[in-house]
Amino acid sequence: MTTIPLLTPYSSLPSQNLHKNACILLVGAPDSGKRSFGSILQSPNEFGLALQLRLGKSLPLPEILAPRPHIDFIVLMLSMNNKESFHNLKKCLIEIDPEFLLGRTWIIATNANKVSQYAFERTELEECINSLYDIPLFYVDFQNDGAGEDLRDKLLRTVDIASGYHRNITLSYLRTPLSG
Numbered sequence: 001m002t003t004i005p006l007l008t009p010y011s012s013l014p015s016q017n018l019h020k021n022a023c024i025l026l027v028g029a030p031d032s033g034k035r036s037f038g039s040i041l042q043s044p045n046e047f048g049l050a051l052q053l054r055l056g057k058s059l060p061l062p063e064i065l066a067p068r069p070h071i072d073f074i075v076l077m078l079s080m081n082n083k084e085s086f087h088n089l090k091k092c093l094i095e096i097d098p099e100f101l102l103g104r105t106w107i108i109a110t111n112a113n114k115v116s117q118y119a120f121e122r123t124e125l126e127e128c129i130n131s132l133y134d135i136p137l138f139y140v141d142f143q144n145d146g147a148g149e150d151l152r153d154k155l156l157r158t159v160d161i162a163s164g165y166h167r168n169i170t171l172s173y174l175r176t177p178l179s180g
Helices: 034-041 083-094 098-104 122-132 147-162
Strands: 021-028 050-056 073-079 105-110 137-139
Touching (some): 073 147, 098 147
Parallel strands (some): 021 073, 073 105
16 A cells, blocks of 8 residues: 655645636535535635635545645644544644645634533643644634634635635735735
8 A cells, every 4th residue: 555645735736717717625424514515615705716615534635646736735624522623733744744734724713602511621732732833723603693604704815815816815814814
């Protein structure tokens, strides 16, 4: 069996299409809300991005995806109600090249309003993420009206920049206090 290399930002080059295309990889357990968020992402957006979504349960991606598609952004999703989801997140973070983690990866924790049903503490999750890199972490509950759409708009703004459609803005700028 051959080993699959780490997921890197330049493992596959984008197509030379004139349209603004972006590929987002949503990774998470079946109860993580990735399908709900995927359907929210597919709705028309103000950025003019033609999105291609890829779904996965964990990383590394299976060998059947050869050649590997170009991936502009990774969203790792977990449910706060599922301890196995947290363990899967830890495994996935190891499989991503550090260069990709900086600015091209988000973590979304779902079922955030069900505090009494948490399988692990928020501080445990935050410590795990902060011990590696400064990866944006968002808590959301897709059952709240508008929460998914607000998160979609933030994500698409970041993906638009990560995909290289704004030459004067870097991803590191988005993480500064000036970016609001």
